[in-house]
Amino acid sequence: MPQVSLVVPTYREAENLEALCDSVEVNLRKRKISYEIIIADDHSPDNTIGVVASLTARYPVRLIQPLNRQRDLSLAVLDGIREAKSEFVVVMDADLSHPTEKIPALVSTLREGVFVLGSRYADGASFEKGWGLWRFLNSSIATVLAWPLIQCKDPMSGFFGLCKTDLPSAESLHPIGYKIALELMVKGNFDAVIEIPIHFKDRTRGKSKLNLKQQVKYLRHLRRLYLFKFRLQAEIVQYGLVGASGFLVDISFYLVMQAFSIDHLLARAISFWPAVSWNWGLNRLVTFSGRRRRPKAKQWLEFVVTSAIGFSINWGVYSWSTSNIDFFSDNRLAALILGIFFASIFNFMSATFLIYSNVRGQNKLL
Ligand code: GDD
Ligand code: MN
Numbered sequence: 001m002p003q004v005s006l007v008v009p010t011y012r013e014a015e016n017l018e019a020l021c022d023s024v025e026v027n028l029r030k031r032k033i034s035y036e037i038i039i040a041d042d043h044s045p046d047n048t049i050g051v052v053a054s055l056t057a058r059y060p061v062r063l064i065q066p067l068n069r070q071r072d073l074s075l076a077v078l079d080g081i082r083e084a085k086s087e088f089v090v091v092m093d094a095d096l097s098h099p100t101e102k103i104p105a106l107v108s109t110l111r112e113g114v115f116v117l118g119s120r121y122a123d124g125a126s127f128e129k130g131w132g133l134w135r136f137l138n139s140s141i142a143t144v145l146a147w148p149l150i151q152c153k154d155p156m157s158g159f160f161g162l163c164k165t166d167l168p169s170a171e172s173l174h175p176i177g178y179k180i181a182l183e184l185m186v187k188g189n190f191d192a193v194i195e196i197p198i199h200f201k202d203r204t205r206g207k208s209k210l211n212l213k214q215q216v217k218y219l220r221h222l223r224r225l226y227l228f229k230f231r232l233q234a235e236i237v238q239y240g241l242v243g244a245s246g247f248l249v250d251i252s253f254y255l256v257m258q259a260f261s262i263d264h265l266l267a268r269a270i271s272f273w274p275a276v277s278w279n280w281g282l283n284r285l286v287t288f289s290g291r292r293r294r295p296k297a298k299q300w301l302e303f304v305v306t307s308a309i310g311f312s313i314n315w316g317v318y319s320w321s322t323s324n325i326d327f328f329s330d331n332r333l334a335a336l337i338l339g340i341f342f343a344s345i346f347n348f349m350s351a352t353f354l355i356y357s358n359v360r361g362q363n364k365l366l
Helices: 014-030 048-055 073-083 100-109 133-149 180-187 212-259 264-287 296-324 326-330 332-355
Strands: 004-010 035-041 061-064 088-091 114-119 160-163 192-197
Touching: 004 014, 004 073, 004 100, 014 035, 014 048, 014 100, 035 048, 035 073, 048 061, 061 073, 073 088, 073 180, 088 100, 100 114, 100 160, 100 192, 114 180, 133 180, 133 212, 160 180, 180 212, 212 264, 212 332, 264 296, 296 326, 296 332, 326 332
Parallel strands: 004 035, 004 088, 035 061, 114 192
Antiparallel strands: 088 160, 114 160
16 A cells, blocks of 8 residues: 555646656655555546556556546545545645645654645745736635634645545535635544645646636635534524614514503513514524524414523523522622523524524535
Protein backbone atom coordinates (compact mmCIF):
# COMPACT_ATOMS: atom_id res chain seq x y z
CA MET A 1 0.00 0.00 0.00
CA PRO A 2 1.37 3.44 -0.88
CA GLN A 3 2.08 5.83 1.99
CA VAL A 4 -0.03 8.53 0.42
CA SER A 5 -2.77 8.73 -2.17
CA LEU A 6 -2.75 11.98 -4.13
CA VAL A 7 -6.15 12.93 -5.46
CA VAL A 8 -6.07 15.34 -8.40
CA PRO A 9 -9.41 16.55 -9.76
CA THR A 10 -9.18 17.46 -13.42
CA TYR A 11 -11.21 19.04 -16.14
CA ARG A 12 -9.31 19.81 -19.35
CA GLU A 13 -5.89 19.44 -17.75
CA ALA A 14 -4.32 16.95 -20.16
CA GLU A 15 -1.47 19.32 -20.97
CA ASN A 16 -0.52 19.67 -17.29
CA LEU A 17 -0.48 16.03 -16.26
CA GLU A 18 2.98 14.98 -17.34
CA ALA A 19 4.64 17.93 -15.63
CA LEU A 20 2.57 17.27 -12.52
CA CYS A 21 3.49 13.57 -12.36
CA ASP A 22 7.12 14.40 -12.92
CA SER A 23 7.19 17.03 -10.21
CA VAL A 24 5.46 14.71 -7.72
CA GLU A 25 7.87 11.89 -8.56
CA VAL A 26 10.93 14.09 -8.08
CA ASN A 27 9.77 15.48 -4.76
CA LEU A 28 8.43 12.29 -3.22
CA ARG A 29 11.17 9.96 -4.39
CA LYS A 30 13.74 12.31 -2.85
CA ARG A 31 11.98 11.78 0.47
CA LYS A 32 11.38 8.06 -0.13
CA ILE A 33 7.63 8.41 0.13
CA SER A 34 5.63 5.87 -1.84
CA TYR A 35 2.47 7.20 -3.46
CA GLU A 36 -0.26 6.79 -6.01
CA ILE A 37 -1.87 9.53 -8.08
CA ILE A 38 -5.59 9.33 -8.72
CA ILE A 39 -6.76 11.57 -11.53
CA ALA A 40 -10.42 12.26 -10.76
CA ASP A 41 -11.55 13.45 -14.15
CA ASP A 42 -15.00 14.49 -15.33
CA HIS A 43 -14.82 13.21 -18.90
CA SER A 44 -12.61 16.02 -20.18
CA PRO A 45 -12.92 16.42 -23.94
CA ASP A 46 -9.16 16.77 -24.35
CA ASN A 47 -7.67 13.28 -24.46
CA THR A 48 -6.99 13.13 -20.73
CA ILE A 49 -7.64 9.38 -21.02
CA GLY A 50 -4.89 8.94 -23.60
CA VAL A 51 -2.42 11.07 -21.71
CA VAL A 52 -2.93 9.22 -18.43
CA ALA A 53 -2.64 5.89 -20.25
CA SER A 54 0.72 6.97 -21.63
CA LEU A 55 1.90 8.05 -18.18
CA THR A 56 1.03 4.82 -16.36
CA ALA A 57 4.20 3.16 -17.66
CA ARG A 58 6.35 5.72 -15.87
CA TYR A 59 4.32 6.80 -12.86
CA PRO A 60 1.93 5.18 -10.35
CA VAL A 61 -1.02 7.06 -11.80
CA ARG A 62 -4.55 6.00 -12.65
CA LEU A 63 -7.69 7.63 -13.93
CA ILE A 64 -11.21 7.51 -12.56
CA GLN A 65 -14.26 8.95 -14.26
CA PRO A 66 -17.80 9.04 -12.88
CA LEU A 67 -20.57 7.02 -14.44
CA ASN A 68 -23.48 9.33 -14.09
CA ARG A 69 -23.46 12.54 -12.19
CA GLN A 70 -23.12 16.19 -13.04
CA ARG A 71 -19.66 17.65 -13.56
CA ASP A 72 -18.48 19.03 -10.23
CA LEU A 73 -15.13 19.59 -8.61
CA SER A 74 -16.22 18.66 -5.09
CA LEU A 75 -17.90 15.45 -6.18
CA ALA A 76 -14.81 14.49 -8.19
CA VAL A 77 -12.62 15.03 -5.11
CA LEU A 78 -14.89 12.83 -3.00
CA ASP A 79 -14.85 10.10 -5.66
CA GLY A 80 -11.06 10.29 -5.63
CA ILE A 81 -10.78 10.06 -1.85
CA ARG A 82 -13.05 7.04 -1.77
CA GLU A 83 -10.84 5.35 -4.38
CA ALA A 84 -7.67 5.99 -2.41
CA LYS A 85 -5.67 2.90 -1.41
CA SER A 86 -3.75 4.67 1.30
CA GLU A 87 -5.10 5.87 4.62
CA PHE A 88 -3.41 9.23 4.04
CA VAL A 89 -4.91 11.33 1.29
CA VAL A 90 -3.69 14.63 -0.15
CA VAL A 91 -5.83 16.58 -2.62
CA MET A 92 -4.30 19.07 -5.03
CA ASP A 93 -4.97 20.91 -8.29
CA ALA A 94 -3.56 19.62 -11.55
CA ASP A 95 -2.30 22.96 -12.81
CA LEU A 96 0.88 23.06 -10.68
CA SER A 97 -0.43 25.96 -8.61
CA HIS A 98 0.15 23.89 -5.52
CA PRO A 99 3.80 23.13 -4.71
CA THR A 100 4.48 19.40 -4.87
CA GLU A 101 7.54 19.96 -2.68
CA LYS A 102 5.14 20.64 0.20
CA ILE A 103 3.46 17.24 -0.03
CA PRO A 104 5.96 15.62 2.40
CA ALA A 105 5.24 18.34 4.96
CA LEU A 106 1.50 17.69 4.64
CA VAL A 107 1.99 13.95 4.93
CA SER A 108 4.24 14.12 7.96
CA THR A 109 1.73 16.37 9.74
CA LEU A 110 -1.18 14.06 8.98
CA ARG A 111 -2.59 11.81 11.65
CA GLU A 112 -6.04 10.67 12.62
CA GLY A 113 -8.30 13.56 13.56
CA VAL A 114 -6.16 16.16 11.86
CA PHE A 115 -6.99 18.15 8.75
CA VAL A 116 -3.94 19.63 7.05
CA LEU A 117 -4.28 22.65 4.85
CA GLY A 118 -1.77 23.99 2.35
CA SER A 119 -2.35 27.63 3.15
CA ARG A 120 -1.76 30.75 1.08
CA TYR A 121 -2.31 33.02 4.06
CA ALA A 122 -0.50 31.32 6.94
CA ASP A 123 2.67 32.99 8.20
CA GLY A 124 5.45 32.39 5.74
CA ALA A 125 3.10 31.79 2.79
CA SER A 126 3.11 33.79 -0.41
CA PHE A 127 1.60 33.91 -3.82
CA GLU A 128 2.37 35.16 -7.23
CA LYS A 129 1.63 38.79 -7.81
CA GLY A 130 -0.29 38.21 -11.03
CA TRP A 131 -3.72 38.55 -9.43
CA GLY A 132 -5.94 41.29 -10.84
CA LEU A 133 -7.98 43.40 -8.47
CA TRP A 134 -11.16 41.50 -9.36
CA ARG A 135 -9.74 38.09 -8.52
CA PHE A 136 -8.11 39.43 -5.40
CA LEU A 137 -11.32 41.04 -4.09
CA ASN A 138 -13.31 37.97 -4.95
CA SER A 139 -11.01 35.63 -3.17
CA SER A 140 -10.68 37.83 -0.07
CA ILE A 141 -14.42 38.37 0.32
CA ALA A 142 -15.10 34.67 -0.11
CA THR A 143 -12.45 33.88 2.49
CA VAL A 144 -13.69 36.36 5.08
CA LEU A 145 -17.28 35.13 4.72
CA ALA A 146 -16.12 31.66 5.73
CA TRP A 147 -14.10 32.68 8.78
CA PRO A 148 -16.90 32.30 11.36
CA LEU A 149 -17.37 28.72 10.19
CA ILE A 150 -13.87 27.49 10.77
CA GLN A 151 -10.76 28.71 12.54
CA CYS A 152 -8.20 28.87 9.78
CA LYS A 153 -6.73 31.50 7.52
CA ASP A 154 -7.28 29.88 4.14
CA PRO A 155 -10.59 27.98 4.18
CA MET A 156 -10.78 28.21 0.37
CA SER A 157 -7.64 26.23 -0.30
CA GLY A 158 -7.81 23.34 -2.71
CA PHE A 159 -4.57 21.79 -1.36
CA PHE A 160 -5.22 19.69 1.74
CA GLY A 161 -4.77 16.34 3.42
CA LEU A 162 -6.81 14.11 5.68
CA CYS A 163 -7.05 10.50 6.85
CA LYS A 164 -9.50 8.46 4.90
CA THR A 165 -11.17 7.23 8.10
CA ASP A 166 -11.96 10.84 9.02
CA LEU A 167 -14.00 11.41 5.88
CA PRO A 168 -17.52 12.39 7.02
CA SER A 169 -20.26 10.02 5.90
CA ALA A 170 -21.69 10.47 2.44
CA GLU A 171 -25.14 11.35 3.82
CA SER A 172 -23.82 14.27 5.83
CA LEU A 173 -21.91 15.79 2.93
CA HIS A 174 -23.63 18.00 0.40
CA PRO A 175 -20.88 19.85 -1.35
CA ILE A 176 -21.53 21.91 -4.40
CA GLY A 177 -18.90 23.65 -6.40
CA TYR A 178 -15.38 24.49 -5.44
CA LYS A 179 -15.16 24.54 -1.67
CA ILE A 180 -14.79 20.93 -0.75
CA ALA A 181 -12.12 21.57 1.90
CA LEU A 182 -14.46 23.99 3.67
CA GLU A 183 -17.29 21.45 3.56
CA LEU A 184 -15.05 18.73 5.01
CA MET A 185 -13.69 20.96 7.77
CA VAL A 186 -17.14 22.19 8.86
CA LYS A 187 -18.92 18.84 8.68
CA GLY A 188 -16.04 16.61 9.73
CA ASN A 189 -15.15 15.89 13.30
CA PHE A 190 -11.56 17.02 13.25
CA ASP A 191 -9.61 17.70 16.43
CA ALA A 192 -7.40 20.20 14.65
CA VAL A 193 -6.82 22.07 11.42
CA ILE A 194 -3.13 22.58 10.82
CA GLU A 195 -2.01 25.09 8.20
CA ILE A 196 1.20 24.64 6.29
CA PRO A 197 2.36 27.76 4.47
CA ILE A 198 2.75 27.37 0.72
CA HIS A 199 3.79 29.47 -2.22
CA PHE A 200 0.84 29.55 -4.65
CA LYS A 201 1.80 29.83 -8.31
CA ASP A 202 -0.43 30.89 -11.16
CA ARG A 203 -1.09 28.25 -13.74
CA THR A 204 1.00 28.54 -16.89
CA ARG A 205 -1.09 26.22 -19.07
CA GLY A 206 -4.83 25.83 -19.56
CA LYS A 207 -7.57 27.97 -18.08
CA SER A 208 -9.13 28.32 -14.64
CA LYS A 209 -12.62 26.85 -14.39
CA LEU A 210 -13.66 29.09 -11.54
CA ASN A 211 -16.44 31.22 -13.04
CA LEU A 212 -19.37 33.34 -11.89
CA LYS A 213 -21.63 30.30 -11.71
CA GLN A 214 -19.24 28.72 -9.22
CA GLN A 215 -19.27 31.88 -7.13
CA VAL A 216 -23.05 31.88 -6.90
CA LYS A 217 -22.88 28.21 -5.94
CA TYR A 218 -20.48 29.21 -3.21
CA LEU A 219 -23.01 31.60 -1.64
CA ARG A 220 -25.62 28.83 -1.55
CA HIS A 221 -23.05 26.51 -0.06
CA LEU A 222 -22.18 29.09 2.62
CA ARG A 223 -25.82 29.49 3.65
CA ARG A 224 -26.12 25.74 4.15
CA LEU A 225 -22.94 25.57 6.18
CA TYR A 226 -24.08 28.46 8.40
CA LEU A 227 -27.42 26.72 8.98
CA PHE A 228 -25.61 23.48 9.69
CA LYS A 229 -23.26 25.01 12.19
CA PHE A 230 -25.45 27.64 13.83
CA ARG A 231 -28.95 26.24 13.41
CA LEU A 232 -29.79 26.21 17.12
CA GLN A 233 -28.42 29.70 17.72
CA ALA A 234 -30.27 31.01 14.66
CA GLU A 235 -33.52 29.48 15.87
CA ILE A 236 -33.19 30.78 19.41
CA VAL A 237 -32.47 34.32 18.23
CA GLN A 238 -35.36 34.30 15.76
CA TYR A 239 -37.70 32.77 18.33
CA GLY A 240 -36.75 35.53 20.78
CA LEU A 241 -37.37 38.26 18.19
CA VAL A 242 -40.72 36.77 17.24
CA GLY A 243 -41.63 36.60 20.94
CA ALA A 244 -40.75 40.26 21.40
CA SER A 245 -42.85 41.27 18.40
CA GLY A 246 -45.74 39.20 19.80
CA PHE A 247 -45.43 41.11 23.04
CA LEU A 248 -45.99 44.36 21.08
CA VAL A 249 -49.05 42.88 19.38
CA ASP A 250 -50.37 41.86 22.81
CA ILE A 251 -49.93 45.33 24.31
CA SER A 252 -51.39 47.10 21.28
CA PHE A 253 -54.60 45.08 21.36
CA TYR A 254 -54.83 45.47 25.11
CA LEU A 255 -54.52 49.27 24.91
CA VAL A 256 -56.70 49.77 21.83
CA MET A 257 -59.54 47.72 23.32
CA GLN A 258 -59.45 49.79 26.49
CA ALA A 259 -59.59 52.94 24.40
CA PHE A 260 -62.91 51.52 23.17
CA SER A 261 -63.89 51.18 26.85
CA ILE A 262 -63.60 47.44 27.04
CA ASP A 263 -62.87 46.29 30.59
CA HIS A 264 -59.14 45.76 31.22
CA LEU A 265 -59.53 42.14 32.36
CA LEU A 266 -61.52 41.26 29.28
CA ALA A 267 -59.05 43.18 27.08
CA ARG A 268 -56.21 41.18 28.65
CA ALA A 269 -58.01 37.89 28.00
CA ILE A 270 -58.70 38.80 24.37
CA SER A 271 -55.32 40.26 23.42
CA PHE A 272 -53.67 36.93 24.19
CA TRP A 273 -55.25 35.40 21.07
CA PRO A 274 -53.97 37.68 18.32
CA ALA A 275 -50.57 37.72 20.01
CA VAL A 276 -50.27 33.97 20.26
CA SER A 277 -51.50 33.53 16.67
CA TRP A 278 -48.99 36.10 15.48
CA ASN A 279 -46.19 34.21 17.21
CA TRP A 280 -47.32 30.91 15.81
CA GLY A 281 -47.49 32.22 12.24
CA LEU A 282 -44.16 34.02 12.32
CA ASN A 283 -42.40 31.06 13.86
CA ARG A 284 -43.83 28.92 11.12
CA LEU A 285 -42.72 31.31 8.40
CA VAL A 286 -39.39 32.43 9.78
CA THR A 287 -37.89 30.70 12.81
CA PHE A 288 -38.73 27.16 11.78
CA SER A 289 -39.04 27.68 8.03
CA GLY A 290 -36.77 24.69 7.45
CA ARG A 291 -39.14 22.31 9.23
CA ARG A 292 -41.69 20.10 7.57
CA ARG A 293 -45.06 21.76 7.02
CA ARG A 294 -47.81 20.45 9.32
CA PRO A 295 -51.58 21.09 9.17
CA LYS A 296 -52.19 24.65 10.29
CA ALA A 297 -55.24 24.25 12.54
CA LYS A 298 -53.74 21.43 14.55
CA GLN A 299 -50.42 23.16 14.87
CA TRP A 300 -52.02 26.44 15.92
CA LEU A 301 -54.05 24.64 18.60
CA GLU A 302 -50.94 22.93 19.94
CA PHE A 303 -49.19 26.26 20.03
CA VAL A 304 -52.03 27.84 21.98
CA VAL A 305 -52.09 24.98 24.48
CA THR A 306 -48.36 24.98 25.08
CA SER A 307 -48.36 28.77 25.31
CA ALA A 308 -51.01 28.51 28.00
CA ILE A 309 -48.89 25.97 29.87
CA GLY A 310 -45.91 28.27 29.41
CA PHE A 311 -47.91 31.12 30.84
CA SER A 312 -48.89 28.99 33.85
CA ILE A 313 -45.25 28.17 34.47
CA ASN A 314 -44.44 31.87 34.19
CA TRP A 315 -47.13 32.82 36.64
CA GLY A 316 -46.50 29.81 38.92
CA VAL A 317 -42.78 30.53 39.27
CA TYR A 318 -43.59 34.14 40.05
CA SER A 319 -46.18 33.45 42.71
CA TRP A 320 -44.32 30.55 44.30
CA SER A 321 -40.99 32.34 44.53
CA THR A 322 -42.44 35.62 45.80
CA SER A 323 -44.33 33.84 48.56
CA ASN A 324 -41.62 31.36 49.58
CA ILE A 325 -38.25 33.02 49.02
CA ASP A 326 -37.37 36.22 50.85
CA PHE A 327 -35.10 37.48 48.13
CA PHE A 328 -37.88 37.27 45.57
CA SER A 329 -40.53 38.76 47.81
CA ASP A 330 -38.23 41.77 48.19
CA ASN A 331 -37.34 41.80 44.49
CA ARG A 332 -40.47 40.99 42.56
CA LEU A 333 -38.97 42.08 39.27
CA ALA A 334 -36.35 39.33 39.66
CA ALA A 335 -39.18 36.85 40.25
CA LEU A 336 -40.92 38.07 37.11
CA ILE A 337 -37.73 37.58 35.09
CA LEU A 338 -37.24 34.13 36.59
CA GLY A 339 -40.77 33.19 35.55
CA ILE A 340 -40.22 34.43 32.02
CA PHE A 341 -36.92 32.55 31.89
CA PHE A 342 -38.40 29.16 32.80
CA ALA A 343 -41.46 29.67 30.64
CA SER A 344 -39.26 30.58 27.66
CA ILE A 345 -37.25 27.41 28.03
CA PHE A 346 -40.44 25.38 28.13
CA ASN A 347 -41.92 27.26 25.19
CA PHE A 348 -38.84 26.93 23.04
CA MET A 349 -38.47 23.22 23.82
CA SER A 350 -42.06 22.44 22.98
CA ALA A 351 -41.84 24.52 19.80
CA THR A 352 -38.66 22.89 18.58
CA PHE A 353 -39.44 19.30 19.56
CA LEU A 354 -43.20 19.14 19.24
CA ILE A 355 -44.97 21.86 17.35
CA TYR A 356 -42.55 22.51 14.53
CA SER A 357 -40.85 19.14 14.79
CA ASN A 358 -39.49 17.07 11.94
CA VAL A 359 -36.77 18.88 10.15
CA ARG A 360 -37.81 19.05 6.53
CA GLY A 361 -35.56 16.92 4.31
CA GLN A 362 -32.64 17.61 6.62
CA ASN A 363 -30.12 15.93 4.40
CA LYS A 364 -31.19 17.84 1.37
CA LEU A 365 -31.16 21.14 3.16
CA LEU A 366 -27.77 20.77 4.76
N1 GDD B 1 -13.14 16.61 -12.01
C1 GDD B 1 -13.30 17.94 -12.06
N2 GDD B 1 -14.56 18.44 -12.32
N3 GDD B 1 -12.26 18.75 -11.85
C2 GDD B 1 -12.44 20.09 -11.93
C3 GDD B 1 -13.70 20.67 -12.20
C4 GDD B 1 -14.80 19.78 -12.42
O1 GDD B 1 -15.93 20.20 -12.64
N4 GDD B 1 -13.55 22.02 -12.20
C5 GDD B 1 -12.24 22.25 -11.94
N5 GDD B 1 -11.57 21.10 -11.80
C6 GDD B 1 -10.16 20.92 -11.47
C7 GDD B 1 -9.23 21.68 -12.37
O2 GDD B 1 -8.91 20.94 -13.51
C8 GDD B 1 -8.02 21.89 -11.45
O3 GDD B 1 -7.18 20.78 -11.40
C9 GDD B 1 -8.66 22.08 -10.09
O4 GDD B 1 -9.93 21.43 -10.17
C10 GDD B 1 -8.83 23.56 -9.71
O5 GDD B 1 -9.50 24.24 -10.75
P1 GDD B 1 -9.01 25.62 -11.35
O6 GDD B 1 -9.90 25.91 -12.48
O7 GDD B 1 -7.55 25.60 -11.58
O8 GDD B 1 -9.40 26.57 -10.15
P2 GDD B 1 -8.69 27.85 -9.57
O9 GDD B 1 -7.20 27.79 -9.74
O10 GDD B 1 -9.38 29.03 -10.08
O11 GDD B 1 -9.07 27.66 -8.05
C11 GDD B 1 -8.16 27.16 -7.10
O12 GDD B 1 -8.02 28.09 -6.09
C12 GDD B 1 -9.21 28.31 -5.35
C13 GDD B 1 -8.98 29.36 -4.32
O13 GDD B 1 -8.58 30.54 -4.92
C14 GDD B 1 -8.61 25.82 -6.53
O14 GDD B 1 -7.57 25.28 -5.71
C15 GDD B 1 -9.85 25.94 -5.69
O15 GDD B 1 -10.10 24.67 -5.05
C16 GDD B 1 -9.63 27.01 -4.68
O16 GDD B 1 -10.82 27.20 -3.97
MN1 MN C 1 -5.90 26.65 -10.67
